[in-house]
Amino acid sequence: MSEGTAPGTRPRVAAAIVPAFDQMTVTVRPGSDVVARMPGVLLVTRPAETEEGDRALRVVLDLLATSAQGGIRAPGYRLGRALRTLIEHGAAPADLALVAATDDGLAVVLAGAGAIAVSERGWRLACVSGRVQVREIDWPPAPLLLDLARPAAESGQGTPEPRPARPFDLREGVVPGNGAILASPPSPTATPELGAGLQPSAPRETVDMLLASPTPPSRCDQILGVDPLGGPRPALPLPVTGQDCAESGSGTRVRGYRCRDAHLNDPRALFCAICGIRMAESTGVFVEGPRPPLGLLVFDNGASFSLDDNYLLGREPDIDERVRTGRLRPLVLFDTSGVISRRHAEIRLEDWDVLLVDCGSANGTLVAERGATVWSALVPGQPVRMLPSMQVRIGERSFVFESLHGAP
Known part of the structure; x- marks a missing residue:
């Protein structure tokens, strides 16, 4: 991955300023x-050269065609999981x-020579050691290029790339092309900013305004990943290699108290974070179970x-080895x-606590x-x-930590 500043972000808030992918x-x-x-x-992929390759390409195209059935405008989460499974089983182009599109940005799937880049920001993402990449990113503030890397012999070194006399807009369909x-999306002008001008003394009103919608989900639903327009939002697949699933974050088990409705809670909590009833302290017995999500990061652009x-x-x-091996x-x-x-x-995440650590950054974390x-x-x-409603500032970016135990 080359040096450079990554692209910008896409807000998630009011529909008037959220650009539709298809537009x-x-x-x-x-x-x-x-x-x-x-x-x-x-999608950008190679043309099929064999009958097996043709079948694989048709499977992927059929998957894309059916992903938006039912009026789903943001099929990115579902497509990412399904396409990764097909690739790992050899049933999709290499x-x-x-x-x-996702609810708050873009889902990215890269395999083999696949890559995406924002040339104006000097940013590029490609596969590492041939591993499939499944990522979630914000909308870039500059055009995003999808292409396939080619060997030097095929790339025509020193030969300028031919340009169409008149660029056209592909609205829908399958066509030949080299990327x-x-x-x-256009820069929103009415989006409240929490960035450089954010004042720590008054974060809650701004965050509530950013999260406002005609049918806003409860804070509990946001943290637990429930889409206000549909079913539960699935976790992104992790690139875990040679590691027991129980060691990944989603399989961590913790000890705590259960309320009468069997919701597992932090033993320090006086009320159930899910249903709000008072915890039964009379038992005094810890139980073990899968750890639920511990909170929500709400960024200055509304993404969470x-x-x-x-x-x-x-x-x-x-670039971090812990990311490549799936630990982070x-x-x-x-x-x-x-x-x-x-x-x-x-x-x-350690037991029931959320910890923030500066990794020796050049400009610090506030x-x-x-x-x-x-x-x-x-x-x-x-x-x-991290405590409920704690604000964090990294460069010009900022976010607020929201916790179920700190929700109103």
């Missing part, structure tokens, strides 16, 4: 690969690059991430200021507890327990 222009570069655009998804360029696993935040977290989940922070480090900060009037800098390498 974005897609320009196809001339070539002989396969470019497919269907509702909510864009080389492909796909982006699909595709997805236009960036459920804390069901350990995260590495930064400009290029994929990458969370790319897109920042035009260039002050965010490639590996900036880690969010670590935090502010609820009601604070000034920012405090973290000591690199020293974990700090």
